[in-house]
Amino acid sequence: MNKDKKMLSVAEAANLMGISRTHVLRKIKAGEINATRVGRSFVINRSDLSGIYRILTEKDKREVEEAVDKTFEDYADVIRKLGNV
Numbered sequence: 001m002n003k004d005k006k007m008l009s010v011a012e013a014a015n016l017m018g019i020s021r022t023h024v025l026r027k028i029k030a031g032e033i034n035a036t037r038v039g040r041s042f043v044i045n046r047s048d049l050s051g052i053y054r055i056l057t058e059k060d061k062r063e064v065e066e067a068v069d070k071t072f073e074d075y076a077d078v079i080r081k082l083g084n085v
Contacts, residue, residue, distance in 0.1 A: 007043045016049065
């Protein structure tokens with residue numbers, strides 16, 4: 001998928017957000033995601049996928065991975081104990 005592409009199909013948006021097409025359609029119908037109807041389908045402006053749905057940069061992904069790794073380092077015993085509950 002082209003990162004410079006402004007408009008996304010429901011399938012492309014679902015792929016970017018890591019959720020199903022059906023979930024995207026539910027969010028459109030609930031007004032949680034702005035979309036424009038084109039025939040029987042919807043298109044979503046990439047800029048409307050902000051906030052919780054924003055697209056993570058490689059830097060963002062590294063920061064998340066580092067935070068998860070640190071959490072596991074600091075709380076490994078607690079996490080193991082919770083897994084045994």
